[in-house]
Amino acid sequence: MTTRSILLGTAAASLLTVPAFAQSDSAMQSDDMMTSRMSTEAQQSDTDGSVFTPDEEPSPDQPITDPAQTADYATDDMAAVLTKLTELGAKPIDTLTPEEARSQPSPADAVRGVLEDEGESTEPMAVASTRDIEVPGADGSLNARIYRPEGSQDGEALPVIAYWHGGGWVIADIDTYDATPRSLANGANAMVVSFDYRQAPENTFPAAHEDAWAAYEWLTQNAASLGGDPERIALVGESAGGNLAANVAMRARDEGGTQPIYEVLVYPVAGSDTDTPSYVENQSAMPLSKAAMEWFFGYYTPDEADHSDPRIDLVNADVSGLPPTTVITAELDPLRSEGRTLAANLDLAGVETRAQTYPGVTHEFFGMAAAVEQAQAAQDYALEGLRDAFEGNGAALAEGDDAAAEGEATARAEFAALDEDENGTLERKEFVDGVRDMQDVSKKDARKLFKTVAQGDDEVTEDEFVGAYAQIRGASRPSGD
Numbered sequence: 001m002t003t004r005s006i007l008l009g010t011a012a013a014s015l016l017t018v019p020a021f022a023q024s025d026s027a028m029q030s031d032d033m034m035t036s037r038m039s040t041e042a043q044q045s046d047t048d049g050s051v052f053t054p055d056e057e058p059s060p061d062q063p064i065t066d067p068a069q070t071a072d073y074a075t076d077d078m079a080a081v082l083t084k085l086t087e088l089g090a091k092p093i094d095t096l097t098p099e100e101a102r103s104q105p106s107p108a109d110a111v112r113g114v115l116e117d118e119g120e121s122t123e124p125m126a127v128a129s130t131r132d133i134e135v136p137g138a139d140g141s142l143n144a145r146i147y148r149p150e151g152s153q154d155g156e157a158l159p160v161i162a163y164w165h166g167g168g169w170v171i172a173d174i175d176t177y178d179a180t181p182r183s184l185a186n187g188a189n190a191m192v193v194s195f196d197y198r199q200a201p202e203n204t205f206p207a208a209h210e211d212a213w214a215a216y217e218w219l220t221q222n223a224a225s226l227g228g229d230p231e232r233i234a235l236v237g238e239s240a241g242g243n244l245a246a247n248v249a250m251r252a253r254d255e256g257g258t259q260p261i262y263e264v265l266v267y268p269v270a271g272s273d274t275d276t277p278s279y280v281e282n283q284s285a286m287p288l289s290k291a292a293m294e295w296f297f298g299y300y301t302p303d304e305a306d307h308s309d310p311r312i313d314l315v316n317a318d319v320s321g322l323p324p325t326t327v328i329t330a331e332l333d334p335l336r337s338e339g340r341t342l343a344a345n346l347d348l349a350g351v352e353t354r355a356q357t358y359p360g361v362t363h364e365f366f367g368m369a370a371a372v373e374q375a376q377a378a379q380d381y382a383l384e385g386l387r388d389a390f391e392g393n394g395a396a397l398a399e400g401d402d403a404a405a406e407g408e409a410t411a412r413a414e415f416a417a418l419d420e421d422e423n424g425t426l427e428r429k430e431f432v433d434g435v436r437d438m439q440d441v442s443k444k445d446a447r448k449l450f451k452t453v454a455q456g457d458d459e460v461t462e463d464e465f466v467g468a469y470a471q472i473r474g475a476s477r478p479s480g481d
Helices: 076-087 098-103 107-117 179-188 207-226 240-255 277-281 290-300 304-308 336-348 373-418 428-438 443-454 462-476
Strands: 129-137 140-148 158-164 191-195 228-238 262-266 325-332 353-362 425-427 459-461
Touching (some): 076 353, 076 373, 129 207, 140 179, 179 191, 179 228, 179 373, 207 228, 207 240, 228 373, 240 262, 262 373, 277 336, 325 373, 373 462, 428 462, 443 459, 443 462, 459 462
Parallel strands (some): 262 325
């Protein structure tokens, strides 16, 4: 790995270390993984707990000005992938048409090439099953793929991950990004649904964003029938897909309905400013350069006025009220600065946030765990947050289910005691007396409830009595239960 001088403020270059952020010592201490582009001071953790700002990440004195230089600053395994990508004939995206860019070798192809050269298996990670389906988008159907983890059983309600792939809203699809959903499914013991979306230039902004929201709405309504738990849905996205995942979370917050319980944003597109420190530093990096991002923006957001739309400009959007979030960025990536700024903004807005920047790796590294050590570390970091969210929420749901079952048993026992003639119904007085015995409810309110439940009848059944008890029990439960 070639050494080059770089001036990075401590908070900017190190992993985020504000109190809500977790930092892995192993990610920065291995000689093989250590980037020499970061100063010794910058590799140390902050001690004041402050949140970095973009001003703390000044431009380096030796930016990447030729794509071939990227491998010089990368870890050995990352460099091998970049070299293979060049050998396969991949060209800078900004020199191609969208059709050409969609058909040229991808980083995933390069990973397979490296594995072949090393005599390793190129078979995808095994999962219990995959199933390709079509789901309704905002304007027509979308391709999607469902992954179930190894060891899962039919009828098991698994936590759910909605996943959106990268590609600058122009290239790639669920086949290109097949590796990440497999790792997420097995690592989180979750059902993953990977969604395609309409792409530019055929469909410009906000087509992909509208499709992502339509897919999420469909998933919330159909998770149970697919074998998932609709109360445990998380969002994951890479690059442009990270932008889409963040937008889904913001729209769910604004419009109500089912809220995701967690999100993982992997080197998300979080703004359109191509003069940030990491854009300057990695202006000609592989596989993503400044020119490539401008190419993507030119096709998806040809109207420059859209660049300030909060759906594109996440670093200036309202990110309060979002679910707990993990943000992952790569050192050799033009999008690093905006991803780190977004993470800081989330933390400042009160969102439980974890963030990590991985040295010596590039954009697209996250799905390369079969060949790149840092990719496995990043996946483990993301999976830690997902598992904690799923297990914590599952425990809360189980506690709620136990309490509901206990309440139902209490209500049925009370009904049996009141139903002295054993005809399976209660008259109004019996109903009112029974409800007031179990809950602190006024006689007036108990009578109103009888009227609502009985719907004009003079009696209520056992199930109606149990339902009425559940209503008043839920209304009187303290917040936070």
